[in-house]
Amino acid sequence: EVHLVQSGAEVKKPGESLKISCKGSADIFTNFWVGWVRQMPGKGLEWIGIIYPRDSDTRYSPSFQGRVAISADNSINTAYMQWSSLTASDTAVYYCARHRRAATNPSDAFHIWGQGTLVTVSP
Amino acid sequence: DIVMTQSPDSLAVSLGERATINCKSSQTVLSISDNENYLAWYQQRPGQPPKLLFYWASTRESGVPDRFSGSGSGTDFTLTISSLQAEDVAVYYCHQYYSIPFTFGPGTKVDI
Numbered sequence: 311e312v313h314l315v316q317s318g319a320e321v322k323k324p325g326e327s328l329k330i331s332c333k334g335s336a337d338i339f340t341n342f343w344v345g346w347v348r349q350m351p352g353k354g355l356e357w358i359g360i361i362y363p364r365d366s367d368t369r370y371s372p373s374f375q376g377r378v379a380i381s382a383d384n385s386i387n388t389a390y391m392q393w394s395s396l397t398a399s400d401t402a403v404y405y406c407a408r409h410r411r412a413a414t415n416p417s418d419a420f421h422i423w424g425q426g427t428l429v430t431v432s433p
Numbered sequence: 434d435i436v437m438t439q440s441p442d443s444l445a446v447s448l449g450e451r452a453t454i455n456c457k458s459s460q461t462v463l464s465i466s467d468n469e470n471y472l473a474w475y476q477q478r479p480g481q482p483p484k485l486l487f488y489w490a491s492t493r494e495s496g497v498p499d500r501f502s503g504s505g506s507g508t509d510f511t512l513t514i515s516s517l518q519a520e521d522v523a524v525y526y527c528h529q530y531y532s533i534p535f536t537f538g539p540g541t542k543v544d545i
Contacts, residue, residue, distance in 0.1 A: 347483075347537075355475075355483065355526055355537040371534035372434075405482050417530050419473035421494075423482035 312338050314406055314424035321430045322396050329392035330427045332406030338422070339363045339382065341412035344389045345420060346380060350402040360409075360416055361389060369416055396431045403428050435460050435529050437538035445544045452514040454541045456527035461507045464531065471531035474503055474512045477540075478523045486525075487512070519545065 313335040322328055332344065345360035359370035363382035370380070382389040389406055404427050407420035436459040446452045462471045470490035475483035485494045487503035490510055500515045514521055522545060527538040 354524075354540040355477075355528075357528075357535045357537060359534075369533050373534070407482075410485070410488060416533065417471055417535075419485055419488040419528065419530055420475075420483070421485050423484070426482055 311335070312408075312422050314338075314408060314422055316404075316406055316424040316427045319428040319430070321432065323433060324397055324431055325395050326431075327392065327394050328396055328429065329390055330404060330429070332389045332391075332424050334387035334408070338408060339387045339389065340384055343409040343413075343416050343418065344382065345407055345409070346378075346389075346391045347405045347407060347420070348374075348402045349405065349426075355405075358391070358404075362414065362416070363389065367416075396429075398431050400429060401431050434534055435462065435532050435536055437527055437529055437536050439525075439527060439538040439541045441541060442539070443542040443544065446514075446517045448519065448545060449516050452517050452521070452543055454512040454525050454527075454543070456505070456510040456512070456538050458508045458510075458529050460532070462529045462531035463507045470506050470510070471529055472505070472510050473528045473530060475526045475528060476521075476523045477526065478520075483526065514543070517543070517545070 317331040343360045346358040348356040358374045361368045361380045363384045406424040408422040409418035410421035440455045472490040474487040477483040491503040524540045
């Protein structure tokens, strides 16, 4: 069975950096787009961006471009999202998710989801 | 960006009754090249990650009960639960994957 396992909850101070991870249980990354979704406390889902680990082609929402960086390490089936300087507004649960089809076309629904990583940014 | 709207924001339905959720996109998500609607529906139960219910607007994901159905085309879509069960209490989101940035609707909360 395919799983995505995300790194654990983080508590950070404003201005600190952070890198969270999302690891696949098998060779499920190479030919699939993997993305990140934000859910702020009590709010809905926001699409952050996606990466194609085979060639690191990355697409971002303009709302998040420049604020986060998405990367991947194909050799260990792991995707990452990082911040260089956190703010309180980054407090949220972040989900990684894999697209449904193995394809170079980025247009697809999210099929497999990680359990979520809670990031809390507080002074 | 394509803006997704949903109605209602929330609804309460008796067990065994029908629930209908509407989703509207600000631009068409119907692709002329493959005649597919790039629209998905997700269910998010409290404390859990979202779960894919439908893709291509009406293709049911494996394992999703057939009391769930998805319909619509172009800019107007509907998710219907024909006979609400207790385990269907959740927030439901539509999602367009036609144009980057892909976007989600604001969600519709379904309660008993």
